[in-house]
Amino acid sequence: MPVAEAYLVIKNKVGxxxxxxxxxxxxxxxxxxxxxLQQGEKSANAKSIIGVLKLGAVFGDVLVLRAEGExxxxxxxxxxxxxxxxxxxxx
Amino acid sequence: MTGNTSSSISPVKVMxxxxxxxxxxxRLYKAKSHAVETAKIRPEQAGAEQVRLQQAIExxxxxxxxxxxxxxxxxxxSEADIFExxxxxxxxxxxxAETTRLIAQEYFSxxxxxxxxxxxxxxxxxxxxxxxxxxxxxxxxxxxxxxxRHLQSGELAAERSNDDTPVLVVAYDLTPSDTAIFNPETxxxxxxxxxxxxxxxxxxxxxxxxxxxxxxxxxxxETLQDGQQIAIDGAKGLLxxxxxxxxxxxxxxxxxxxxxxxxxxxxxxxxxxxxxxxSTADGYAVQMFANxxxxxxxxxxxxxxxxxxxxxRTEFLFAGRQAFPDEEExxxxxxxxxxxxxxxxxxxxxIIARTLDAGADKPFPALEPLIGAMQEANPALGLRGARIHLxxxxxxxxQLRALLRAxxxxxxxxxxxxxxxxxxxxxxxxxxxxxxxxxELEREGVILSPDTQVGIMVExxxxxxxxxxxxxxxxxxxxGANDLFQYTMAxxxxxxxxxxxxxxxxxxxxxxxxxxxxxxxxxxxLVALCGELAADPRxxxxxxxxxxxxxxxxxxxxxxxxxxLHHQTRDYWxxxxxxxLRAETAQEMSEML
Numbered sequence: 001m002p003v004a005e006a007y008l009v010i011k012n013k014v015g016x017x018x019x020x021x022x023x024x025x026x027x028x029x030x031x032x033x034x035x036x037l038q039q040g041e042k043s044a045n046a047k048s049i050i051g052v053l054k055l056g057a058v059f060g061d062v063l064v065l066r067a068e069g070e071x072x073x074x075x076x077x078x079x080x081x082x083x084x085x086x087x088x089x090x091x
Numbered sequence: 092m093t094g095n096t097s098s099s100i101s102p103v104k105v106m107x108x109x110x111x112x113x114x115x116x117x118r119l120y121k122a123k124s125h126a127v128e129t130a131k132i133r134p135e136q137a138g139a140e141q142v143r144l145q146q147a148i149e150x151x152x153x154x155x156x157x158x159x160x161x162x163x164x165x166x167x168x169s170e171a172d173i174f175e176x177x178x179x180x181x182x183x184x185x186x187x188a189e190t191t192r193l194i195a196q197e198y199f200s201x202x203x204x205x206x207x208x209x210x211x212x213x214x215x216x217x218x219x220x221x222x223x224x225x226x227x228x229x230x231x232x233x234x235x236x237x238x239x240r241h242l243q244s245g246e247l248a249a250e251r252s253n254d255d256t257p258v259l260v261v262a263y264d265l266t267p268s269d270t271a272i273f274n275p276e277t278x279x280x281x282x283x284x285x286x287x288x289x290x291x292x293x294x295x296x297x298x299x300x301x302x303x304x305x306x307x308x309x310x311x312x313e314t315l316q317d318g319q320q321i322a323i324d325g326a327k328g329l330l331x332x333x334x335x336x337x338x339x340x341x342x343x344x345x346x347x348x349x350x351x352x353x354x355x356x357x358x359x360x361x362x363x364x365x366x367x368x369x370s371t372a373d374g375y376a377v378q379m380f381a382n383x384x385x386x387x388x389x390x391x392x393x394x395x396x397x398x399x400x401x402x403x404r405t406e407f408l409f410a411g412r413q414a415f416p417d418e419e420e421x422x423x424x425x426x427x428x429x430x431x432x433x434x435x436x437x438x439x440x441x442i443i444a445r446t447l448d449a450g451a452d453k454p455f456p457a458l459e460p461l462i463g464a465m466q467e468a469n470p471a472l473g474l475r476g477a478r479i480h481l482x483x484x485x486x487x488x489x490q491l492r493a494l495l496r497a498x499x500x501x502x503x504x505x506x507x508x509x510x511x512x513x514x515x516x517x518x519x520x521x522x523x524x525x526x527x528x529x530x531e532l533e534r535e536g537v538i539l540s541p542d543t544q545v546g547i548m549v550e551x552x553x554x555x556x557x558x559x560x561x562x563x564x565x566x567x568x569x570x571g572a573n574d575l576f577q578y579t580m581a582x583x584x585x586x587x588x589x590x591x592x593x594x595x596x597x598x599x600x601x602x603x604x605x606x607x608x609x610x611x612x613x614x615x616x617l618v619a620l621c622g623e624l625a626a627d628p629r630x631x632x633x634x635x636x637x638x639x640x641x642x643x644x645x646x647x648x649x650x651x652x653x654x655x656l657h658h659q660t661r662d663y664w665x666x667x668x669x670x671x672l673r674a675e676t677a678q679e680m681s682e683m684l
Contacts, residue, residue, distance in 0.1 A: 048185040050212045056219045
């Protein structure tokens with residue numbers, strides 16, 4: 001099973017709350033892979049809104065994103081881009 | 092006034108939530124009790140219980156979708172987001188897995204299982220000691236309570252009170268769902284024991300401009316009676332439990348004054364402008380169109396007074412898909428979207444569809460098997476938009492067929508535009524392909540609308556510079572202001588290290604826009620513009636002054652821009668737009684706004 005990993009740096013102002021958390025989860029849900037987010041001791045299923053909120057990630061936090069499955073690489077790439085684009089908050 | 096000598100007459104200090112004064116009779120609001128049957132089930136019932144859970148979640152999700160549409164119409168789209176997010180909670184895989192496990196292994200009833208899981212998540216969120224996240228705990232409880240109500244009664248009783256006496260709602264706590272169904276016309280104010288400024292209930296109260304306070308003593312709930320007169324000041328955070336005559340009078344006149352102002356504002360900004368076509372004070376029309384990305388927003392666009400769809404982002408069909416939708420599926424989706432708009436539109440039925448605008452920075456998994464992996468060092472300058480059409484003509488052919496057929500079925504005025512054009516040759520090739528597709532459909536006996544327009548997005552400096560030549564080859568231009576800015580200034584709009592160095596308006600961009608408008612005018616071609624600039628009520632009218640004939644923006648901005656445009660005459664806007672053309676720096680431009 002392919003595995004892909006990347007570091008995510010949260011660059012948007014509000015962190016992984018509200019709309020950004022929603023976008024992240026909705027995007028993750030498009031992939032078949034199992035996708036986990038890890039922050040220090042805590043880890044969460046990236047497809048679970050409650051799990052992502054419980055991480056409580058704020059501006060400047062670094063998370064490890066890990067996907068496991070056929071589309072792992074694509075999932076990591078798409079999610080990394082979403083976070084790097086700061087969830088298109090300008091729009 | 093003898094007022095503040097008696098302590099029973101001084102107001103109680105509470106937390107201010109939503110500004111404004113309210114005075115009137117109390118209505119004690121009790122949330123529907125949802126005491127959960129704690130009874131466990133027999134092992135053989137577990138299967139049936141899982142089905143009940145599934146059904147309750149489906150019904151609750153459907154309700155939330157409706158509530159979200161209702162709030163989008165009556166309050167605003169960002170407030171409707173609350174209920175979008177709630178839908179996501181009901182779809183949470185962890186929550187579902189744990190609930191299912193409790194039913195299957197510990198023989199909990201569906202309601203008890205959901206309650207237990209949700210409560211433990213809510214408490215974990217609260218334990219994070221972050222105000223915003225604690226507010227999300229309220230969402231988790233609100234949304235599971237909704238699903239549990241479905242488990243108990245099968246359906247939800249109508250919650251909205253039909254009584255139209257204006258009241259002050261007094262409650263221990265209010266969920267976002269409670270607040271969203273209050274009628275702002277009859278809800279004078281809201282008082283709760285618990286709550287805070289960042290709860291969804293508070294956000295909705297502010298959006299509806301209902302005065303609200305929170306944080307009074309829970310014991311008061313037992314002493315207050317329905318119908319008793321109280322008053323609140325939602326700006327200062329005051330609760331008046333007893334009122335002198337003079338005080339009553341003063342508060343009442345403040346409330347009436349504020350209601351008059353609110354009504355005036357609402358009428359001006361919303362209902363009134365929705366029903367008006369865009370025009371200057373002296374009656375020159377400037378069409379106000381909407382940017383639309385799915386069926387929901389097409390419906391919202393019609394309801395919010397859009398005179399057409401100026402940018403239909405067809406990407407909605409392809410996003411999140413593993414397999415590319417075929418012509419039939421595309422056809423069905425376009426029909427549904429056209430219908431959603433045309434069925435409600437107050438004005439014309441023009442829909443400008445942009446063909447698939449993909450690129451390495453807007454990747455679509457479904458495209459990869461067809462055109463290869465999208466990994467590029469410079470996605471903004473790579474294989475994207477019309478460039479993909481020209482290398483993979485079959486995809487465009489399919490999309491054009493589906494669009495043209497759909498426009499033949501639903502009575503709308505369809506225009507088609509191609510994204511990311513840089514040269515006149517691209518237009519030649521695309522038009523040739525378009526003509527072939529039309530001929531093909533005609534041969535098949537498909538009924539086509541005779542006057543479909545074909546145009547391009549002007550978003551590269553090349554297209555703007557060559558606009559005079561390109562204008563001969565197209566029926567219209569639509570300036571993609573966001574991308575034109577990015578490519579002209581060579582600045583990545585999402586890169587915060589550089590965006591801050593540039594203004595909202597840059598002279599280079601403004602002059603290019605003016606150039607495109609002139610080129611269109613010379614050939615009597617329509618020039619439209621879509622992008623964030625159009626939605627800014629200070630700038631939209633200035634673009635009209637520059638000669639842009641149609642502005643396309645997010646639907647929620649339309650009423651505002653219509654109102655702004657109507658403040659002044661065409662001459663006025665023209666003069667100001669021309670003055671901006673003489674500006675040499677972004678600084679100068681922003682001072683002139």
